[in-house]
Amino acid sequence: MDAKSLVGYCGLYCGACGIYQGRIKQAVENLKQVIGAYGFDKMMPELAKWEPSLQHYEEFNKVMDGLIKLFGECPSCGNGGGNPDCVVRECCGQKGYTLCVECSNMEECEKLQQYGSVKKELQRIKTTGFDKWLEEMQKKVATGYCYLDEKR
Numbered sequence: 001m002d003a004k005s006l007v008g009y010c011g012l013y014c015g016a017c018g019i020y021q022g023r024i025k026q027a028v029e030n031l032k033q034v035i036g037a038y039g040f041d042k043m044m045p046e047l048a049k050w051e052p053s054l055q056h057y058e059e060f061n062k063v064m065d066g067l068i069k070l071f072g073e074c075p076s077c078g079n080g081g082g083n084p085d086c087v088v089r090e091c092c093g094q095k096g097y098t099l100c101v102e103c104s105n106m107e108e109c110e111k112l113q114q115y116g117s118v119k120k121e122l123q124r125i126k127t128t129g130f131d132k133w134l135e136e137m138q139k140k141v142a143t144g145y146c147y148l149d150e151k152r
Contacts, residue, residue, distance in 0.1 A: 005078030
């Protein structure tokens with residue numbers, strides 16, 4: 001896969017995304033495995049007598065399956081993954097940009113406000129240069145970096 005296709009229009013590196021890395025899917029699968037290994041799934045009707053919220057286990061199990069399906073595998077924003085309703089993707093597409101840094105209105109852009117730290121990442125791309133920034137991100141991910149590990 002081309003490394004450049006792992007960069008979202010907003011400047012986030014998909015390779016550092018917990019969804020792209022499979023962390024969310026793995027966490028849910030791990031929980032399902034623990035529940036099954038201890039037989040809790042079979043004991044839920046009995047356990048619900050002591051903890052009433054457990055009577056909703058079947059619905060919870062469906063939610064976990066939905067999370068695996070929804071967050072199971074993302075091909076990256078550059079390959080059609082990510083949020084299909086992303087306003088940043090839509091805006092860049094309309095303007096023919098591959099990244100927000102190409103836009104002269106980036107600093108004042110209201111669309112970027114809802115995405116928290118992406119402006120900071122876009123500034124890094126702008127000052128560092130795309131190729132150098134991409135190389136830095138690839139190195140960080142190779143050492144285990146993930147956006148989920150940051151406090152945002």
